[in-house]
Amino acid sequence: MRAVANDERSEFDALALFCLLPSLLYVLAMFVYPFLYGVYLSLQVQKIDGFSLGNYVAFFSDAYQYGTIWITFSLAIPTTIIVLVLSLCLAYGMRRGFFMERTITTILIMPISLGVILLSEGILGFYGSQGWLNQMLIASGLISEPFILTHNYIGVMLALFMQQFPFCFLMLLGYISGIDPSLESSARMLGATPSVVFRRVMLPLIAPGLAIAFALVFVMSFAVFPSAVMLGQPAGATRTISIAAYQKAFEQYDMPAASAIAVVMGLCQLAALVLIILFRRRLSPAATMGVGKR
Amino acid sequence: MQAPGDQLTSLQLGITKRYGNKTVLDNLQLEIRKGEFVTFLGPSGCGKSTALSIVAGLIPASEGEIRLNGERVDNLPPEKRGFGMVFQNYALFPHMTVYDNVAFGLTLTSISKAEIDKRVQDMLRLVQLLGFEARYPGQLSGGQQQRVAIARALVLRPRLMLFDEPLSNLDAKLRVEMRAEIKQIHANLGLTSIYVTHDQAEALSMSDRIVVLRNGVLMQSGSPQEIHDRPKNSFVADFMGFRNFFPVRITALSNGAATATSGNLTLRARAGDGFAVGSDAVMAIRPDDIQLGPGAGGAVTVPGRVEIVEYLGREQEAAVRTADDTRIWLRTAAHMQVGDQVELGFPVDKVVLLPAE
Numbered sequence: 013m014r015a016v017a018n019d020e021r022s023e024f025d026a027l028a029l030f031c032l033l034p035s036l037l038y039v040l041a042m043f044v045y046p047f048l049y050g051v052y053l054s055l056q057v058q059k060i061d062g063f064s065l066g067n068y069v070a071f072f073s074d075a076y077q078y079g080t081i082w083i084t085f086s087l088a089i090p091t092t093i094i095v096l097v098l099s100l101c102l103a104y105g106m107r108r109g110f111f112m113e114r115t116i117t118t119i120l121i122m123p124i125s126l127g128v129i130l131l132s133e134g135i136l137g138f139y140g141s142q143g144w145l146n147q148m149l150i151a152s153g154l155i156s157e158p159f160i161l162t163h164n165y166i167g168v169m170l171a172l173f174m175q176q177f178p179f180c181f182l183m184l185l186g187y188i189s190g191i192d193p194s195l196e197s198s199a200r201m202l203g204a205t206p207s208v209v210f211r212r213v214m215l216p217l218i219a220p221g222l223a224i225a226f227a228l229v230f231v232m233s234f235a236v237f238p239s240a241v242m243l244g245q246p247a248g249a250t251r252t253i254s255i256a257a258y259q260k261a262f263e264q265y266d267m268p269a270a271s272a273i274a275v276v277m278g279l280c281q282l283a284a285l286v287l288i289i290l291f292r293r294r295l296s297p298a299a300t301m302g303v304g305k306r
Numbered sequence: 307m308q309a310p311g312d313q314l315t316s317l318q319l320g321i322t323k324r325y326g327n328k329t330v331l332d333n334l335q336l337e338i339r340k341g342e343f344v345t346f347l348g349p350s351g352c353g354k355s356t357a358l359s360i361v362a363g364l365i366p367a368s369e370g371e372i373r374l375n376g377e378r379v380d381n382l383p384p385e386k387r388g389f390g391m392v393f394q395n396y397a398l399f400p401h402m403t404v405y406d407n408v409a410f411g412l413t414l415t416s417i418s419k420a421e422i423d424k425r426v427q428d429m430l431r432l433v434q435l436l437g438f439e440a441r442y443p444g445q446l447s448g449g450q451q452q453r454v455a456i457a458r459a460l461v462l463r464p465r466l467m468l469f470d471e472p473l474s475n476l477d478a479k480l481r482v483e484m485r486a487e488i489k490q491i492h493a494n495l496g497l498t499s500i501y502v503t504h505d506q507a508e509a510l511s512m513s514d515r516i517v518v519l520r521n522g523v524l525m526q527s528g529s530p531q532e533i534h535d536r537p538k539n540s541f542v543a544d545f546m547g548f549r550n551f552f553p554v555r556i557t558a559l560s561n562g563a564a565t566a567t568s569g570n571l572t573l574r575a576r577a578g579d580g581f582a583v584g585s586d587a588v589m590a591i592r593p594d595d596i597q598l599g600p601g602a603g604g605a606v607t608v609p610g611r612v613e614i615v616e617y618l619g620r621e622q623e624a625a626v627r628t629a630d631d632t633r634i635w636l637r638t639a640a641h642m643q644v645g646d647q648v649e650l651g652f653p654v655d656k657v658v659l660l661p662a663e
Binding site for chain 2: 192194195197198199200201202203204205208212213216217
């Protein structure tokens with residue numbers, strides 16, 4: 013019996029593998045090969061034969077270059093936290109349906125459909141020093157000098173927030189509204205106030221979703237490029253690591269050095285993901301257990 | 307949390323619930339006394355779960371009040387009422403172990419760790435789950451999960467236990483076992499309980515009092531025996547297993563018995579108050595109360611031909627077509643075949659007289 017079962021399984025596996033082949037080829041050709049080629053490229057220094065870590069050494073010995081890591085983290089981490097906290101609050105409040113839910117959700121999703129460039133231009137037009145906001149505030153006499161909200165750190169944060177918030181909110185809303193409402197009711201019946209329910213029942217159950225949301229928002233924010241150029245100071249305060257890579261590649265035409273920067277960037281993102289995964293395991297070892305049973 | 311010794315002596319309900327212009331609970335008036343096991347019985351959508359949720363404080367009533375020992379509690383949030391509740395889907399916290407689930411309510415009080423541990427262990431012993439402390443709900447069977455849910459509520463010594471169809475997700479055999487267990491726990495711990503179900507067998511076997519609801523209206527309230535033997539209207543009778551209903555006109559009333567006709571059929575039944583000669587009514591009888599063969603002791607006898615036979619194991623349920631084309635269901639241990647000519651006896655004390663719809 014056992015042997016038969018094993019045979020059947022291996023037959024099935026071969027078939028499955030065969031069916032997977034096209035997508036595997038696709039992934040190999042479109043992702044794995046370019047990625048490995050990038051790593052390979054990063055290990056070659058321009059005009060010198062053979063492998064070398066020269067590109068990495070150059071990156072890490074130039075403060076103007078390695079400083080971009082810190083700049084990018086200092087943009088991505090606060091943005092991610094703000095996006096996560098606000099989406100959590102809003103999604104938690106809307107978990108049992110809400111007045112005009114569809115309208116509100118549609119408005120919140122709008123920025124996704126507009127694209128980064130249009131969004132950034134909108135932010136420039138509204139929040140810029142000659143933008144509507146400052147003109148209104150100055151006209152009303154509340155301030156005499158315009159708030160500088162663009163072409164600096166805040167401008168990039170604003171743009172990132174508007175791009176990431178809808179994604180994060182929708183993800184968390186789906187996650188939270190999938191949690192059985194009777195868990196909340198039963199906690200209340202056991203003497204828990206709404207805040208205790210949130211802290212001890214709902215938050216641990218939302219935690220895996222929060223971790224995933226954090227990872228996605230962080231990775232997307234870390235790769236920030238267009239908004240950092242359009243709304244930040246691409247030569248100074250918001251010279252993120254992707255700008256550094258871009259400059260190497262298309263301003264200095266040093267593809268190997270750009271690849272090295274891209275690899276460093278990928279490693280930073282990976283490190284953050286690993287941290288999140290470890291943290292999530294620690295946070296609630298069994299949070300996903302039994303949830304599927306509802 | 308209620309002060310220790312803050313016991314329930316009586317709970318008075320007078321509640322109405324509306325969603326928009328739809329009334330789902332129409333002025334449900336009820337008083338529950340200490341130690342009672344009261345069941346809300348009715349088909350889905352009759353308002354029974356809504357009533358329970360209002361008592362629990364999980365949804366607000368549109369009108370009316372709930373008084374506990376004479377004091378209004380309907381403005382209290384659920385965590386301040388000191389009631390325990392068991393949910394249909396168990397609603398265990400999936401990220402906590404069995405122990406932590408049961409201890410959850412106690413950890414929100416000022417009770418010491420040692421006392422919590424003792425009470426949790428006692429409760430797990432009561433529901434026969436000692437040794438399962440470290441398991442997660444996802445690793446338990448449905449019956450075990452429901453036991454944890456019961457323990458979790460009982461460990462707080464609630465003054466009122468609310469059961470919202472706790473057994474409907476279990477298989478038939480387990481359901482019968484669990485209902486005996488719940489009944490026993492109720493008696494041993496001296497609980498006061500409200501139990502919601504759509505299962506009449508569950509209601510009959512467990513309750514001190516059954517409240518039958520239909521579309522948010524109380525149809526009848528009484529002991530299981532009253533509900534079972536003397537339903538007050540066709541709805542309750544139908545729900546309690548009466549399968550034969552005859553629209554009749556009352557022709558005579560004497561000595562608590564009524565004689566009535568339905569087409570060519572003449573039936574006799576016990577009659578309560580409120581019926582008059584010449585008025586329309588309904589007579590009903592359960593399939594298993596119909597006698598096969600010539601009626602004995604004043605029973606009315608009706609001849610007919612067997613049309614359908616359903617085998618039920620020890621018994622058979624059969625549909626018999628009478629001469630005036632009425633279909634009558636009976637249940638009997640006797641062997642029957644389609645086409646048999648039979649005589650059906652309607653014992654007077656088994657036929658109930660109900661008001662016309």
